[in-house]
Amino acid sequence: MSKLALILLLSYLNGAVMAAECPDLLKFSMRKLRSSETLDVCQAFQGKVILAVNTASNCGYTPQFKSLETMYQKYKDQGLVILGFPSNDFNQEFKDEEKTANVCYINYGVTFPVFTESRVKGNEANALFKKLAQLTGAAPEWNFYKYLIDRQGIKVEAFASSVEPEAMETKIKVLLEQ
Template sequence: MNKISQIEVIMRICAAVVLYLALIASPHITMAADDTDGSLFQSSPNGCLAPLDQSMRALHSADQHNLCELSKGKVVMVVNTASQCGFTGQFADLENLYQTYQDQGLVIFGFPSDSFRQEYEDEEATAEVCFRNFGVSFPMMATTAVRGDDANSVFAALHSATGQAPRWNFHKYIISADGQTISSFGSRVNPSSTEITEVIEAALAAR
């Protein structure tokens, strides 16, 4: 390999690294409702936020998670997960977060997704990682798309409200109980970080 081609290879590698970092390092943003409509997510007649007024099939199960009943009056974290990702270890941090704040009014909804080609095709394998390997006890949905035209309705609503679709696995949204604010965190922001816990604690205090 001559000197010029070596430089070209190095430049391509550097460009790929920069692109990858851009994909996973989306900044933390918080969207707040303006005075015209009062909230980003309006309440449904059932008393929960409209995008959550539905049931979704539970992971590796015929059972349904009633998102409305599970989230009514609560602060909600929504996260897209994957079992074969470098961030899969965040399951442990998400579970610790859930155990710390669930009695204060936090619920976490996990959405396994192969949108980034890092989830098993077999939901049994996904469930093994979530429930057995990491002891996840917060509600996990069946595998679904989280970006693009095929995104499930919850992620489509979050994208519309914040302008941010997940750029990688383990993107996190925190929705206030009244739907007036939504905070969006990229994959590299750990669930146990002060950046996230401060947002959760403020949202819980404002319920």
């Protein structure tokens, strides 16, 4: 076998192994807010501690964006990623994507990934939130419901909207150290 053929074979096998290691929970793609870019969530975030949050621009919990961003800046280099999922399931999200983006990026300075508006509860929930509800037995009850997911995409813990991101810091640090 030629050197080039061997390199190609090894690259292919490495890719197959990497794909096989992806937890089912992360096997989906979504478009980023105010962007044409679609992210393969597994490829982008596999091996990270994930805090998935359903967000809304016109909610009493919307100021949590500030503490979520602070948490992201503090721990992103250690492997934390926060994923924002704007949803109008509770009638508090703009129908205009640009307005939602302004709340996230201009009003609160969010730099963590935020996706386009989607459903987060019921049969029409996006792929991640459907799986999270099945794993935890808990679908979002309101905006800013949070799910903390370990690096392997196996251990998931749900947190009510009223739980401030700072109150989760100890649990996040434990997962980052694993």
